[in-house]
Amino acid sequence: MAASGAELSLRYRDRVAVITGGTKGIGEAMVKEFVKSGARVVFCSKDTEAKALENEIKAAGPGDCIYVCCDVTKEEDIKKLIEITVMNYGQIDCLINNAGWHPPEQTIDGTSADDFRDLLNLNLIGYFLTAKYALPHLRKTQGNIINISSLVGIIGQKHAIPYVATKGAVTAMTKAMAVDESRHNVRINSISPGNIWTPLWEELSSHSKNSEAMIQGGIDAQLLGRMGTAEECAKAALYLAAEGTFCTGIDLLLTGGAELNYANKSQHRAHSSIYH
Numbered sequence: 477m478a479a480s481g482a483e484l485s486l487r488y489r490d491r492v493a494v495i496t497g498g499t500k501g502i503g504e505a506m507v508k509e510f511v512k513s514g515a516r517v518v519f520c521s522k523d524t525e526a527k528a529l530e531n532e533i534k535a536a537g538p539g540d541c542i543y544v545c546c547d548v549t550k551e552e553d554i555k556k557l558i559e560i561t562v563m564n565y566g567q568i569d570c571l572i573n574n575a576g577w578h579p580p581e582q583t584i585d586g587t588s589a590d591d592f593r594d595l596l597n598l599n600l601i602g603y604f605l606t607a608k609y610a611l612p613h614l615r616k617t618q619g620n621i622i623n624i625s626s627l628v629g630i631i632g633q634k635h636a637i638p639y640v641a642t643k644g645a646v647t648a649m650t651k652a653m654a655v656d657e658s659r660h661n662v663r664i665n666s667i668s669p670g671n672i673w674t675p676l677w678e679e680l681s682s683h684s685k686n687s688e689a690m691i692q693g694g695i696d697a698q699l700l701g702r703m704g705t706a707e708e709c710a711k712a713a714l715y716l717a718a719e720g721t722f723c724t725g726i727d728l729l730l731t732g733g734a735e736l737n738y739a740n741k742s743q744h745r746a747h748s749s750i751y752h
């Protein structure tokens with residue numbers, strides 16, 4: 477019997493995904509997309525309560541979800557997140573490391589070693605530890621990990637040295653993990669988004685003296701003339717988890733072309749004199 481349209485859209489039916497930072501922005505959209513495609517999802521944040529969101533996503537179905545309060549800077553919380561997933565759903569097919577933060581503008585002179593260490597703990601070591609505790613289960617299912625990195629980890633960004641360093645490291649760590657885990661047929665990939673309109677972007681722009689100009693600058697950075705959406709990130713993640721079965725160690729640029737178009741960027745002078 478031919479599969480119905482509804483069955484065909486259940487691209488991750490009965491698979492189990494763990495998504496960190498799933499209560500807002502890109503993470504929330506990924507939880508929704510995976511549950512919509514039939515997956516059972518455990519999602520976390522360090523917020524103490526997300527029952528309403530859990531109920532809303534469960535009700536929409538057809539998959540299932542559980543919210544767990546877990547601060548990914550705490551190793552014990554991460555162990556608990558993985559234990560709860562396996563206790564409830566029996567297996568793990570996909571881990572999406574997404575929980576992260578971009579601090580407001582930071583110069584090197586105004587940044588302490590502790591500021592840098594705190595961000596490394598969240599954006600990098602958190603990804604490492606969640607992978608470490610999920611991998612024994614991912615090896616059994618020949619599953620996959622998706623690390624949410626950032627375009628700026630490749631091309632840099634003004635006043636964001638610690639953030640750029642953590643994301644560059646996430647992209648590099650993804651490749652190193654892909655090499656080691658290939659013998660278990662576990663695929664490890666990263667997605668590097670450019671500007672995606674989320675509560676994080678909104679929060680960052682609220683710190684600017686001219687929020688409107690900052691948002692317009694964020695829009696103009698893409699060849700496509702707009703920011704990406706959290707839903708577009710979620711669709712890319714579902715592709716890597718469900719159909720990208722020959723992808724490992726890749727970094728999927730989800731940027732609207734932000735890295736293209738060799739152009740004048742010097743911060744030294746307003747006008748370049750090379751043509752005069």
Ligand SMILES: NC(=O)c1ccc[n+]([C@@H]2O[C@H](COP(=O)([O-])OP(=O)(O)OC[C@H]3O[C@@H](n4cnc5c(N)ncnc54)[C@H](O)[C@@H]3O)[C@@H](O)[C@H]2O)c1
Pocket residue numbers: 496497498499500501502503520521522523546547548549574575576577578598624625626627668669670671672673674675676677
């Ligand atoms: N929005 C963008 O333009 C953009 C671009 C490139 C990369 N990213 C990356 O995408 C990821 C998600 O970004 P977003 O814009 O959706 O952010 P967001 O602030 O809108 O959402 C972040 C989520 O992570 C959770 N979180 C934060 N700290 C946590 C902790 N210690 N433990 C557990 N959960 C925690 C938050 O509760 C929230 O659910 C981040 O890793 C970010 O660096 C975002």
